[in-house]
Amino acid sequence: MKKLILSTAALALSASFAMAQDVVRMGTEGAYPPWNFINDSGEVDGFERELGDELCKRAELTCEWVTNEWDSIIPNLVSGNYDVIIAGMSITAERDEVIDFTQNYTPPDPSSYLALSEDVDLTGGVIAAQAGTLQAGYVAESGATLIEFATPEEAIAAVRNGEADAVLADKSFLVPVAEEDADLMIVGPDVALGDGIGMGLRESDTELRETFDAAIQSMKDDGTLNEMIKKWEVASTF
The missing domain is CATH 3.40.190.10 (Periplasmic binding protein-like II)
Incomplete structure (x- = not known):
């Protein structure tokens, strides 16, 4: 119960962020099923689409999806082409020197x-x-x-x-x-590689990172995240 109360309080941070920014742009590769891919309707689909939509719902954020090739996905985040990377990206010390990460939303995938x-x-x-x-x-x-x-x-x-x-x-x-x-x-x-998969953000976007951290934690606490991981078979559960 204490964790749930803390998560709910942290999610309240999203209100002020949402007032400052109308739309949060979610950057993904769209070419790595089942994590993310483009479906027959030409839309982003997969585990991370479902996860990202749920996180935005819990954080009361309006989000839109942007696709970007993998080899330039971090530079285009830093340059402002989108606000978040959610693309099966492992958390590493090397990447953390350039961008910031939320807590992991899956354990390390073998x-x-x-x-x-x-x-x-x-x-x-x-x-x-x-x-x-x-x-x-x-x-x-x-x-x-x-x-x-x-x-x-x-x-x-x-x-x-x-x-x-x-x-x-x-x-x-x-x-x-x-x-x-x-x-x-x-x-x-x-x-076994990396420290799990997380959302990448610009280092200056501390409030947005905290908002998504709280949303991820709320999904861990109520079991929703593990259910989603099992559905898409992307990794072991927490």
Whole structure:
């Protein structure tokens, strides 16, 4: 009960913020299912769309969605093209030097390798990853040869065409791919990276961060967040 009271009080911060800013622009990639993707109607969909809409509702904020390519998603936040990143972004010390983060809204999602056979060399072979991700950084330090791509789909295509031995990405993203393609399989051990997934904000937007922090906490406290995580199968629950 104490947590719920504290969360309710913190959510009240949103009233003054909403008066200062009419619309909060939510930036996402729109290309990383089930976290975020563009549906057949051309709209942002997925776990983070449902989560973001619920957070904005609880914080009494009017929000709109903006898509941006992954490799420039942080610079475009800093330059003001949108106000929040909600795009499966892991909280890291390196990113935290440039932007600020809310508390995590999922625990760390295991990363996995996807390949065409089980006997690939994961430590000395050629491994594909999306540029600017934790997985790319991990591969670069692992001894394997890293090749980076702008999108996760391109990284998977590199495995299919023999350009790479395997791809490393979030397990929740790769498992459906393996289930739909009989030639691809999850191989090797899972890799634990990062401190969970959070919303990224400009360091100057302290009040907005506190508002979303309170909304995230309220969803943790009443169990709604865990239900949403289970529905979309994006990570383990809290």
